[in-house]
Amino acid sequence: MGNTGRFNLIVIGGGTGGNGVARMAANAGWTVASIDSLPFGGTCALRGCDPKKMLIAVTEGVEWARNLDGKGLVAQTSVNWPDMIAFKRTFTDAMPDRIEGGLDKAGITVLHGEARFTGRDKIEVSGEVLSARHFHIATGARPMTLNIPGEELLATSTDFLALPERPDRVVFVGGGFIAMEFAHIAKRAGAREVTVLEMMERPLGNFDPDLVAILSEATADLGVDLRTEAKVLKIEKNGTGFTVAYETPTGVETVDCDLVVHATGRVPNIDHLNLEAAGVEYSRMGIKVSPFMRTTNPAIFAAGDCADSGPMLTPVSANEGRIAAKNLLAGKDEREVNYPPIPSVVFTLPQLASVGLSEAAAREEGLDFDTYFDKTAGWYSSLRVGAKHTAYKVLVEKGTGKILGAHLIGPGAEEQINLFAMAMAAGLTANQIKGLIFAYPSFASDISSMI
Numbered sequence: 001m002g003n004t005g006r007f008n009l010i011v012i013g014g015g016t017g018g019n020g021v022a023r024m025a026a027n028a029g030w031t032v033a034s035i036d037s038l039p040f041g042g043t044c045a046l047r048g049c050d051p052k053k054m055l056i057a058v059t060e061g062v063e064w065a066r067n068l069d070g071k072g073l074v075a076q077t078s079v080n081w082p083d084m085i086a087f088k089r090t091f092t093d094a095m096p097d098r099i100e101g102g103l104d105k106a107g108i109t110v111l112h113g114e115a116r117f118t119g120r121d122k123i124e125v126s127g128e129v130l131s132a133r134h135f136h137i138a139t140g141a142r143p144m145t146l147n148i149p150g151e152e153l154l155a156t157s158t159d160f161l162a163l164p165e166r167p168d169r170v171v172f173v174g175g176g177f178i179a180m181e182f183a184h185i186a187k188r189a190g191a192r193e194v195t196v197l198e199m200m201e202r203p204l205g206n207f208d209p210d211l212v213a214i215l216s217e218a219t220a221d222l223g224v225d226l227r228t229e230a231k232v233l234k235i236e237k238n239g240t241g242f243t244v245a246y247e248t249p250t251g252v253e254t255v256d257c258d259l260v261v262h263a264t265g266r267v268p269n270i271d272h273l274n275l276e277a278a279g280v281e282y283s284r285m286g287i288k289v290s291p292f293m294r295t296t297n298p299a300i301f302a303a304g305d306c307a308d309s310g311p312m313l314t315p316v317s318a319n320e321g322r323i324a325a326k327n328l329l330a331g332k333d334e335r336e337v338n339y340p341p342i343p344s345v346v347f348t349l350p351q352l353a354s355v356g357l358s359e360a361a362a363r364e365e366g367l368d369f370d371t372y373f374d375k376t377a378g379w380y381s382s383l384r385v386g387a388k389h390t391a392y393k394v395l396v397e398k399g400t401g402k403i404l405g406a407h408l409i410g411p412g413a414e415e416q417i418n419l420f421a422m423a424m425a426a427g428l429t430a431n432q433i434k435g436l437i438f439a440y441p442s443f444a445s446d447i448s449s450m451i
């Protein structure tokens with residue numbers, strides 16, 4: 001451990017909200033230690049976005065072959081689960097060493113263990129006490145506690161991404177991001193029965209209801225059993241598998257499976273930090289931070305999923321870390337976190353994407369706007385790839401022509417949405433977007449027909 005004792009900065013958490021801060025401080029000549037209780041890399045690189053998208057890349061092969069079946073493509077596709085997990089590991093296995101190596105090269109002391117505050121400027125890690133002038137907390141999120149019988153039987157998204165064999169009958173508890181994305185992976189990989197149990201009237205409550213209805217149709221066509229108004233009450237062991245009991249408007253029902261996966265949301269991972277000792281206030285929403293990412297202890301900053309700030313997304317945690325580092329290094333509150341429109345994508349096939357205001361939120365704000373909503377299965381872009389479940393809904397403010405929100409479903413949605421985010425951040429009007437020239441034929445070139 002080269003530099004022990006007192007540091008200028010100790011960063012707790014080696015994910016996207018922490019590593020950039022450690023590097024920026026080290027580059028400025030500060031003595032820095034970085035701690036993680038797990039291998040360095042954080043959720044996105046090791047247990048979230050990146051490994052998940054590698055599994056999706058494989059299942060995309062299945063989807064394209066199905067969509068183009070009878071249109072000239074003759075392909076028998078199936079997924080070899082162990083090979084797919086091995087493919088994922090070609091990326092994830094190398095990451096911790098790469099990240100630790102980078103930190104080490106930057107002169108950062110890399111420590112393994114669980115950090116816990118023992119004072120306003122002190123932490124304990126693996127029995128050793130370290131102190132610092134400043135701390136940066138980026139401890140991420142964990143699956144929320146459900147307080148239901150049998151909760152300990154739930155597998156997590158992390159477990160799912162490392163399964164050595166394909167599960168045959170799998171139940172997802174919750175119908176949000178994780179359930180919808182992972183249910184699509186499991187079904188395309190050949191699982192026999194995939195069930196999603198969502199307690200609300202529809203899954204993905206934060207997304208546009210009309211587009212979610214189209215995704216629900218696509219999910220049913222795929223063969224996933226999506227049950228809404230189904231609140232999970234209990235999980236029991238049943239031979240080698242499980243029985244999941246859930247409440248419906250007409251009574252309690254059950255479903256049997258081989259694997260039951262937690263997908264009811266994630267909460268800030270802060271309970272174990274003893275934040276009281278450091279004078280850092282928090283709530284259910286996470287560590288209380290100012291717009292400068294400073295906590296209630298002025299010497300301590302926080303960013304990412306553990307903070308009560310923006311949504312739990314990778315680019316948000318990186319952005320917040322950057323702002324924290326700027327203010328930390330400046331020694332004063334210089335840069336305020338200023339969220340541009342944040343695009344969000346559910347990586348099902350088709351993808352569901354959204355940026356800006358929903359129709360309901362725009363109405364609630366009393367805005368005067370036109371809604372452009374259409375299903376696009378008949379458009380050339382959908383026809384040429386055999387995509388059946390495609391649509392858009394774009395809100396354009398009357399008078400200014402500004403884009404208030406864009407909601408898309410279809411094979412190009414994950415990239416189209418970034419163009420809408422850029423247009424909104426730049427304040428482009430619908431007419432200005434229509435005046436742009438996009439390469440044709442591309443999914444981007446459809447955008448001018450959506451406004």
Ligand SMILES: Cc1cc2nc3c(=O)[nH]c(=O)nc-3n(C[C@H](O)[C@H](O)[C@H](O)COP(=O)(O)OP(=O)(O)OC[C@H]3O[C@@H](n4cnc5c(N)ncnc54)[C@H](O)[C@@H]3O)c2cc1C
Nearest residue numbers: 013015016017037042043044048115140304305312313314
């Ligand atoms: C399955 C899944 C899929 C996702 N997919 C996407 C996606 O497609 N796009 C997207 O934008 N976002 C996605 N997310 C969310 C995204 O992964 C997170 O928002 C992001 O990783 C948060 O980064 P962070 O640095 O705040 O926290 P993390 O990356 O979680 O890092 C926190 C680190 O702190 C460590 N730690 C915690 N407590 C301590 C302690 N006391 N001492 C030492 N170390 C500690 C943890 O081990 C962890 O490595 C996904 C999340 C999940 C779970």
Ligand SMILES: NC(=O)c1ccc[n+]([C@@H]2O[C@H](COP(=O)([O-])OP(=O)(O)OC[C@H]3O[C@@H](n4cnc5c(N)ncnc54)[C@H](O)[C@@H]3O)[C@@H](O)[C@H]2O)c1
Nearest residue numbers: 174175176177178197198199231232263264265266312345
């Ligand atoms: N593509 C992405 O950007 C992506 C992908 C995966 C995860 N994530 C991040 O991870 C977070 C966690 O994902 P998630 O899918 O666990 O949560 P989520 O918040 O997206 O969805 C949770 C769902 O579970 C339902 N629910 C809660 N308790 C229930 C119960 N007892 N029975 C049935 N349903 C219940 C809720 O109504 C909700 O719809 C996301 O909010 C997001 O920040 C992002």
